[in-house]
Amino acid sequence: MADNEGVIDDLDATSPRGALAIRLREAVLDRWRAEVLAIGLCGSMAHGDDSDSSDVNLVVVTSRARTGPKPVRRLVDGIPVDLRVFTAEDGMGQARLLAPMWPLLADAFITTFPLLDAHNWFKDRREAHLMLLTEARPMEFTGLARHNWAVASGAHARAVRHAQRYDTDAASMMMAEARLYAAMVAGFLTRTYFRNTADAVRHTGVAAAGTRELEAILKYQAEELTARGRPVDGRLGALFD
Secondary structure, eight states: OOOOTTOOOSSTTTTTHHHHHHHHHHHHHHHHHHTEEEEEEHHHHHTTTOOOOEEEEEEEEEESSOOOOOOOOEEETTTTEEEEEEEEEHHHHHHOOOOOTTHHHHHHHOOOOOETTTTTTHHHHHHHHHHHHOOOOOOHHHHHHHHHHHHHHHHHHHHHHHHHHOOHHHHHHHHHHHHHHHHHHHHHHOOOOOOOOOHHHHHHOOOTTHHEEEEOOOOOHHHHHHTTTTSSSSGGGGGGG
Protein backbone atom coordinates (compact mmCIF):
# COMPACT_ATOMS: atom_id res chain seq x y z
CA MET A 1 0.00 0.00 0.00
CA ALA A 2 1.18 3.49 -0.76
CA ASP A 3 2.50 5.49 2.16
CA ASN A 4 2.86 9.11 3.17
CA GLU A 5 6.45 9.72 2.10
CA GLY A 6 6.73 13.10 0.42
CA VAL A 7 3.64 14.58 2.09
CA ILE A 8 4.22 18.30 2.46
CA ASP A 9 4.41 20.06 5.82
CA ASP A 10 3.80 23.50 4.33
CA LEU A 11 2.55 24.94 1.07
CA ASP A 12 4.97 26.76 -1.24
CA ALA A 13 2.92 29.90 -1.83
CA THR A 14 5.62 31.26 -4.16
CA SER A 15 4.94 28.64 -6.84
CA PRO A 16 2.19 29.39 -9.40
CA ARG A 17 0.10 26.42 -8.18
CA GLY A 18 0.63 27.24 -4.51
CA ALA A 19 -0.30 30.87 -5.06
CA LEU A 20 -3.40 29.82 -7.00
CA ALA A 21 -4.43 27.42 -4.23
CA ILE A 22 -4.29 30.27 -1.71
CA ARG A 23 -6.32 32.51 -4.03
CA LEU A 24 -8.90 29.78 -4.51
CA ARG A 25 -9.22 29.28 -0.76
CA GLU A 26 -9.74 32.99 -0.20
CA ALA A 27 -12.28 33.23 -3.02
CA VAL A 28 -14.29 30.34 -1.54
CA LEU A 29 -14.22 31.85 1.94
CA ASP A 30 -15.18 35.30 0.68
CA ARG A 31 -18.41 33.92 -0.78
CA TRP A 32 -19.27 30.86 1.33
CA ARG A 33 -17.47 31.21 4.67
CA ALA A 34 -20.55 30.27 6.71
CA GLU A 35 -21.13 27.02 4.77
CA VAL A 36 -17.53 25.78 4.42
CA LEU A 37 -16.05 23.48 7.08
CA ALA A 38 -12.77 22.55 5.42
CA ILE A 39 -10.66 23.15 2.31
CA GLY A 40 -7.78 20.94 1.25
CA LEU A 41 -5.46 19.86 -1.53
CA CYS A 42 -5.21 16.32 -2.89
CA GLY A 43 -2.97 14.71 -5.47
CA SER A 44 0.55 15.78 -6.29
CA MET A 45 0.33 19.05 -4.36
CA ALA A 46 -0.59 17.17 -1.19
CA HIS A 47 2.39 14.88 -1.77
CA GLY A 48 4.75 17.77 -2.48
CA ASP A 49 5.90 16.53 -5.88
CA ASP A 50 3.78 18.65 -8.21
CA SER A 51 5.23 19.90 -11.47
CA ASP A 52 4.41 22.55 -14.07
CA SER A 53 1.86 20.20 -15.63
CA SER A 54 0.12 19.32 -12.34
CA ASP A 55 -3.50 20.11 -11.52
CA VAL A 56 -4.62 22.00 -8.45
CA ASN A 57 -6.95 19.42 -6.92
CA LEU A 58 -9.01 21.43 -4.43
CA VAL A 59 -11.52 19.82 -2.05
CA VAL A 60 -14.22 21.94 -0.39
CA VAL A 61 -16.21 20.38 2.46
CA THR A 62 -19.55 22.00 3.30
CA SER A 63 -21.90 21.66 6.25
CA ARG A 64 -25.04 21.23 4.15
CA ALA A 65 -25.96 19.96 0.70
CA ARG A 66 -26.36 22.41 -2.17
CA THR A 67 -24.24 25.05 -0.48
CA GLY A 68 -20.78 26.33 -1.34
CA PRO A 69 -19.29 26.44 -4.83
CA LYS A 70 -20.25 24.06 -7.60
CA PRO A 71 -17.79 21.33 -8.61
CA VAL A 72 -15.90 22.30 -11.75
CA ARG A 73 -12.87 21.50 -13.89
CA ARG A 74 -11.26 24.27 -15.93
CA LEU A 75 -8.11 26.29 -16.47
CA VAL A 76 -7.41 29.26 -14.21
CA ASP A 77 -4.56 31.45 -15.43
CA GLY A 78 -3.40 28.51 -17.53
CA ILE A 79 -3.34 26.07 -14.59
CA PRO A 80 -5.75 23.07 -14.55
CA VAL A 81 -8.08 23.22 -11.55
CA ASP A 82 -10.22 20.31 -10.33
CA LEU A 83 -12.65 21.64 -7.71
CA ARG A 84 -14.54 18.96 -5.80
CA VAL A 85 -17.32 19.84 -3.37
CA PHE A 86 -19.21 17.58 -0.97
CA THR A 87 -20.79 17.69 2.47
CA ALA A 88 -18.93 16.54 5.56
CA GLU A 89 -21.43 13.69 5.95
CA ASP A 90 -21.07 12.50 2.36
CA GLY A 91 -17.28 12.78 2.42
CA MET A 92 -17.02 10.77 5.61
CA GLY A 93 -19.45 8.19 4.26
CA GLN A 94 -17.31 7.69 1.16
CA ALA A 95 -14.23 7.15 3.33
CA ARG A 96 -16.05 4.45 5.29
CA LEU A 97 -17.06 2.52 2.17
CA LEU A 98 -14.95 0.02 0.25
CA ALA A 99 -16.02 0.62 -3.37
CA PRO A 100 -14.93 -0.79 -6.78
CA MET A 101 -12.87 2.34 -7.50
CA TRP A 102 -11.08 2.15 -4.13
CA PRO A 103 -7.56 1.78 -5.61
CA LEU A 104 -8.02 5.23 -7.21
CA LEU A 105 -9.94 6.86 -4.34
CA ALA A 106 -7.96 5.92 -1.25
CA ASP A 107 -5.06 8.30 -1.81
CA ALA A 108 -7.35 11.31 -1.37
CA PHE A 109 -8.81 9.82 1.83
CA ILE A 110 -5.37 9.24 3.30
CA THR A 111 -3.33 12.15 1.96
CA THR A 112 -4.88 15.63 1.96
CA PHE A 113 -3.09 18.89 2.74
CA PRO A 114 -5.44 21.16 4.74
CA LEU A 115 -5.75 24.78 3.68
CA LEU A 116 -8.56 25.24 6.21
CA ASP A 117 -9.54 22.61 8.78
CA ALA A 118 -10.27 24.02 12.23
CA HIS A 119 -12.09 20.84 13.30
CA ASN A 120 -9.55 18.30 11.93
CA TRP A 121 -12.08 16.91 9.48
CA PHE A 122 -9.42 15.62 7.08
CA LYS A 123 -7.59 13.87 9.93
CA ASP A 124 -10.85 12.27 11.07
CA ARG A 125 -11.58 11.12 7.50
CA ARG A 126 -8.13 9.59 7.22
CA GLU A 127 -8.55 7.72 10.51
CA ALA A 128 -12.01 6.52 9.48
CA HIS A 129 -10.65 5.12 6.22
CA LEU A 130 -7.68 3.44 7.89
CA MET A 131 -10.09 1.84 10.36
CA LEU A 132 -12.17 0.57 7.44
CA LEU A 133 -9.10 -1.03 5.88
CA THR A 134 -8.16 -2.62 9.21
CA GLU A 135 -11.61 -4.12 9.71
CA ALA A 136 -12.38 -5.13 6.10
CA ARG A 137 -12.44 -8.88 5.52
CA PRO A 138 -10.29 -10.42 2.76
CA MET A 139 -13.42 -11.53 0.89
CA GLU A 140 -14.52 -7.89 0.58
CA PHE A 141 -11.32 -7.08 -1.30
CA THR A 142 -11.51 -10.16 -3.50
CA GLY A 143 -15.20 -9.57 -4.21
CA LEU A 144 -14.44 -6.11 -5.55
CA ALA A 145 -11.41 -7.47 -7.39
CA ARG A 146 -13.72 -9.94 -9.17
CA HIS A 147 -16.08 -7.10 -10.08
CA ASN A 148 -13.23 -5.17 -11.70
CA TRP A 149 -11.93 -8.34 -13.36
CA ALA A 150 -15.30 -8.72 -15.12
CA VAL A 151 -15.05 -5.14 -16.40
CA ALA A 152 -11.46 -5.68 -17.55
CA SER A 153 -12.28 -8.98 -19.23
CA GLY A 154 -15.27 -7.51 -21.05
CA ALA A 155 -13.27 -4.51 -22.26
CA HIS A 156 -10.46 -6.82 -23.41
CA ALA A 157 -12.90 -8.99 -25.39
CA ARG A 158 -14.35 -5.91 -27.09
CA ALA A 159 -10.86 -4.66 -27.89
CA VAL A 160 -10.07 -7.93 -29.63
CA ARG A 161 -13.28 -7.76 -31.68
CA HIS A 162 -12.61 -4.17 -32.72
CA ALA A 163 -9.05 -5.06 -33.70
CA GLN A 164 -10.32 -7.93 -35.85
CA ARG A 165 -12.55 -5.42 -37.66
CA TYR A 166 -9.58 -3.02 -38.05
CA ASP A 167 -11.31 -0.45 -35.87
CA THR A 168 -8.07 0.55 -34.18
CA ASP A 169 -9.43 3.63 -32.42
CA ALA A 170 -12.17 1.69 -30.65
CA ALA A 171 -9.72 -1.14 -29.89
CA SER A 172 -7.31 1.32 -28.30
CA MET A 173 -10.05 2.80 -26.12
CA MET A 174 -11.18 -0.63 -24.94
CA MET A 175 -7.60 -1.69 -24.21
CA ALA A 176 -7.08 1.42 -22.09
CA GLU A 177 -10.16 0.51 -20.05
CA ALA A 178 -9.08 -3.13 -19.77
CA ARG A 179 -5.60 -2.16 -18.55
CA LEU A 180 -6.99 0.21 -15.94
CA TYR A 181 -9.44 -2.30 -14.48
CA ALA A 182 -6.84 -5.06 -14.54
CA ALA A 183 -4.59 -2.70 -12.58
CA MET A 184 -7.36 -2.18 -10.03
CA VAL A 185 -7.78 -5.96 -9.72
CA ALA A 186 -4.10 -6.10 -8.78
CA GLY A 187 -4.70 -3.23 -6.36
CA PHE A 188 -7.43 -5.13 -4.53
CA LEU A 189 -5.50 -8.40 -4.50
CA THR A 190 -2.49 -6.70 -2.89
CA ARG A 191 -4.40 -3.98 -0.96
CA THR A 192 -2.53 -1.31 -2.89
CA TYR A 193 -3.94 2.07 -3.83
CA PHE A 194 -2.59 4.40 -6.51
CA ARG A 195 -2.12 8.11 -7.00
CA ASN A 196 -3.97 8.22 -10.32
CA THR A 197 -4.78 6.11 -13.37
CA ALA A 198 -1.30 6.51 -14.88
CA ASP A 199 0.28 5.40 -11.60
CA ALA A 200 -2.07 2.40 -11.46
CA VAL A 201 -1.19 0.96 -14.88
CA ARG A 202 2.49 1.78 -14.50
CA HIS A 203 2.80 0.39 -10.98
CA THR A 204 1.11 -2.90 -11.92
CA GLY A 205 3.06 -3.37 -15.16
CA VAL A 206 0.08 -3.31 -17.53
CA ALA A 207 0.69 0.09 -19.12
CA ALA A 208 2.21 -1.35 -22.29
CA ALA A 209 0.46 -4.74 -22.27
CA GLY A 210 -0.85 -5.85 -25.67
CA THR A 211 -3.96 -7.96 -26.16
CA ARG A 212 -2.16 -11.30 -25.71
CA GLU A 213 -0.15 -10.16 -22.71
CA LEU A 214 -3.22 -8.70 -21.05
CA GLU A 215 -5.12 -11.91 -21.77
CA ALA A 216 -2.43 -13.80 -19.86
CA ILE A 217 -2.60 -11.34 -16.98
CA LEU A 218 -6.38 -11.70 -16.78
CA LYS A 219 -6.05 -15.48 -16.85
CA TYR A 220 -3.60 -15.36 -13.95
CA GLN A 221 -5.91 -13.03 -12.02
CA ALA A 222 -8.86 -15.35 -12.62
CA GLU A 223 -6.86 -18.26 -11.23
CA GLU A 224 -5.83 -16.19 -8.22
CA LEU A 225 -9.43 -15.18 -7.54
CA THR A 226 -10.54 -18.81 -7.78
CA ALA A 227 -7.83 -19.82 -5.31
CA ARG A 228 -9.10 -17.13 -2.93
CA GLY A 229 -12.67 -18.35 -3.09
CA ARG A 230 -13.98 -15.86 -5.67
CA PRO A 231 -14.17 -17.74 -9.00
CA VAL A 232 -14.94 -15.51 -11.97
CA ASP A 233 -17.34 -18.05 -13.50
CA GLY A 234 -19.99 -20.28 -11.97
CA ARG A 235 -23.58 -21.49 -11.93
CA LEU A 236 -26.50 -19.07 -11.94
CA GLY A 237 -27.20 -19.57 -8.25
CA ALA A 238 -23.71 -18.36 -7.37
CA LEU A 239 -24.49 -14.97 -8.91
CA PHE A 240 -26.38 -13.97 -5.76
CA ASP A 241 -23.88 -15.28 -3.20
